[in-house]
Amino acid sequence: MEWKPTKQSHQTFHEQIVNWFTECIARGDFPIGMKCPSQRALAVQFEVNRSTINTALEELKAKGLLETRVGSGTFIAQNPWPHLLSQPKWQQHINASIHKPNIETIQLINDYEQRNDMTRLGTGELALELLPTNQLEKSLREITLRPQAIGYSEPQGSYELRESLCIHLKKRGIDTTPSNILIISGALQAFQLVALGLLEPGSFIFQQKASYLNSIHPFQSAGMHMYSVDIQSNIHETLERMKKNRHGLFYAIPTLENPTGRIWTSEEKKCVYETCKQLSIPILEDDVYGELLFEEAQELPIKTFDQTGHVLYVGSVSKTVSPGLRIGWIVGPQTVIRRLADIKMQTDYGSSAISQAILTHWLTSGIYEQSIANLREELRVRAHFMERLLEKYFSNIATWESPKGGFYIWVQFSKPVITKALFVALLEQKIIIHPGYVYEPNEFHHLRLSYAYATFEQMEVGLQKLAAMI
Known part of the structure; x- marks a missing residue:
């Protein structure tokens, strides 16, 4: 979801959110029966208070567009209004389709990595300045x-x-x-x-x-x-x-x-x-x-x-x-x-x-070989810089192997602290991490860090905030 409310609008934030949800439901972008993101996730996405989200969702429920299922969350209502009955039940098609959806954490990573204001500590791609x-x-x-x-x-x-x-x-x-x-x-x-x-x-x-x-x-x-x-x-x-x-x-x-x-x-x-x-x-x-x-x-x-x-x-x-x-x-x-x-x-x-x-x-x-040689040296410098930061902020709570190449350091924490709650809390701080449970189900001790994308300043500030939060 790339949309977010703006201060330039004559409407309040909660009114803009209500209208946006209504339009998405009418267009079929949010199909009948679709589960809505959590209030916390919506607050992070829209950059508003959770109270604003709660007000908007309650109004949408009052209009019959959303419904709450105890213990399961909030969903697009089965009958938001009569003219929607003629639309295909897209969520049923989606649920019955062949390709499996990715886990929510990966979906959030894919969405938020497109934002320029995020510090990306786990991204598996080269920084813009490293691209030739x-x-x-x-x-x-x-x-x-x-x-x-x-x-x-x-x-x-x-x-x-x-x-x-x-x-x-x-x-x-x-x-x-x-x-x-x-x-x-x-x-x-x-x-x-x-x-x-x-x-x-x-x-x-x-x-x-x-x-x-x-x-x-x-x-x-x-x-x-x-x-x-x-x-x-x-x-x-x-x-x-x-x-x-x-x-x-x-x-x-x-x-x-x-x-x-x-x-x-x-x-x-x-x-x-x-x-x-x-x-x-x-x-x-x-x-x-x-x-x-x-x-x-x-x-x-x-x-x-x-x-x-x-x-x-x-x-x-x-x-x-x-x-x-x-x-x-x-x-x-x-x-x-x-x-x-x-x-x-x-x-x-x-x-x-x-x-x-x-x-x-x-x-x-011969351009390829020369480019690779230059890239290896750039990555080596970045790897050493990140490892110095790890020694500074994490030496008493985590262990890792010195990187021998590539993009990543696989950090193991002494306690299971790399949780979904930590991931979401860091998103609120505009920091994206790649938790271990993305690569191994129910693994909460590990974190994949990448030194290939973030700037040196972002690495320093991001890892300092991560350490403080842990």
Whole structure:
């Protein structure tokens, strides 16, 4: 919800809120039976007192537009007025739809991150000043776009880009061909394509205990079961017992895990690979942070062990260049790539041709490597700054591992203090955090902090307020 009442209006705040709710109900934006946000959440969104919200809601109830259900909350009334009866019951359609809604905390994060007045302490994207805006503008002037290149692309994406990626991926230890690569619109699309094209409902998706997949629902919405495993325990016995005769897939971020920032050891990578190979469980390897290690020593992907096409390898430039380019890739067996390309063509007819041309230019001209080197140094400075703040404000109540690259520090508190109430209270202070329970259900000891987005001043003020509130 982007709307909020204004002081410039001739109406009071509560009158503006009543009229806005009424218009939204009349248009069908707020369908019959929809649950309304809490008074506290509305007060934060509209930047008014809770008493103002309460007055507005009571008036809407008096008009018959809202109704309260004891113990459940406030909802759009089943019969707000007669002419609404002819409208579709959208909430029933929404509730019965295939795709699962995200948890409320993630929905609030997505809404509030668009506001310029928020301090974003957990955001998984680069700060505006870290985006190579000038270099991208320069590249647009340098590249040549043929008419054929800016039409619908080949099912697997630009052949020139796939050729360039083959050369680039050799530096990551991956030897592949253009026929084994599919260009996608960011890594998230890889999960959606795999869920739709390779797995049956009821399949098991194995993952680490705290996992990025818990904050999105591409597999859950396709009727699959998420199951957390510990790669440091008896993983073979666990996977064998859970999989049985069902399809399964192992999701892994071995280099700079999201949200923990952890790097798997070579032994762990080999163990997971050999176990999954023996049990015929494909591996979906997410390597979007793999090029952002601070040290020169390279961490090789699991894909480098793969001689039989057992690993689907996913990369992207959303974390290294710009999420706005919407360009990523999947590397896998040709049969799988053709299958996923067919589904992609049915959904979006190919990724942006202009973005593909820009990335091809960056890979072939050396701009990409230089940009990555500069970015790593910028992130290293930011990481050290945030860690000094953690030592200053949290050393007596929390622990963490020093970041080795990427965006994140996974902070563990001695008590379960990272709650929904804390999250909402910080929103009122215009601070957004990413609580641990977003990545692991019922986990209230952890917090994912990001040093990639907030300014140095915002990090200082934000963490100081967080410490005071805890």
